Amino acid sequence: MRTVPVSLGGVTYHLLLNGAALFDLYDRFGDRGSLADHLQGSGRDAFENTCFFLEKLAEQGELWRRYQGYDHGPLPGAEAFRVGLTPMEAVLARKAVVEALAAGFAQEETEKPGTVDKGLLALQKKNGGGIKRGAYLDAAAGFLGLGLREALLLPVGLVLDLAELKIRRLGGRRKE
Numbered sequence: 001m002r003t004v005p006v007s008l009g010g011v012t013y014h015l016l017l018n019g020a021a022l023f024d025l026y027d028r029f030g031d032r033g034s035l036a037d038h039l040q041g042s043g044r045d046a047f048e049n050t051c052f053f054l055e056k057l058a059e060q061g062e063l064w065r066r067y068q069g070y071d072h073g074p075l076p077g078a079e080a081f082r083v084g085l086t087p088m089e090a091v092l093a094r095k096a097v098v099e100a101l102a103a104g105f106a107q108e109e110t111e112k113p114g115t116v117d118k119g120l121l122a123l124q125k126k127n128g129g130g131i132k133r134g135a136y137l138d139a140a141a142g143f144l145g146l147g148l149r150e151a152l153l154l155p156v157g158l159v160l161d162l163a164e165l166k167i168r169r170l171g172g173r174r175k176e
Contacts, residue, residue, distance in 0.1 A: 001018060002106075003064065003065070003100075004103055009084050009086075011074060013061065013073075014062065014064075014073075015054070015057035015058055016100065018064065018104065021056045021057055021104075024056045025056060033149075035053075035101055035149075036101055039098065047082075051079075054093055055077055057097060057100050081093070102148060105149070105152060106134070122156065137151055139159070140154070140163075143163060143166070144163060
């Protein structure tokens with residue numbers, strides 16, 4: 001598991017999306033759509049949601065670090081983030097939360113030799129060289145606007161076809 005470090009108020013927190021954090025987030029926000037959608041906007045709801053995400057992800061990151069044998073760090077609640085975050089830190093925190101969500105849903109490169117991802121192999125053949133998982137998720141989530149969950153659940157070929165159609169619609173050039 002990969003944690004995402006973020007320094008807020010002079011303290012470094014290690015954000016981790018694991019099963020426990022994911023189910024806490026699903027309990028509060030539901031499992032429909034992208035979790036990152038709850039962080040969008042500049043209103044109070046987005047800020048409150050960011051603080052809740054920080055609480056859950058920092059808690060699980062700290063527990064994971066303790067399990068790994070590191071020294072104990074802080075376990076702040078959402079209220080501590082609500083009171084202590086500066087406006088600039090709130091933006092930084094939101095970015096770190098989104099990065100932690102992406103890292104939590106990403107597949108780690110610990111596959112057994114001989115294991116073949118047939119969808120990824122077909123995509124590499126179609127592209128004439130290959131595409132890494134990160135580039136695939138970037139294309140699906142960033143370029144097409146799909147949620148990470150949708151990008152991971154949709155067949156690779158379908159996502160590639162959608163990207164190709166969007167490129168054609170934009171006149172043959174990839175625009176962000």
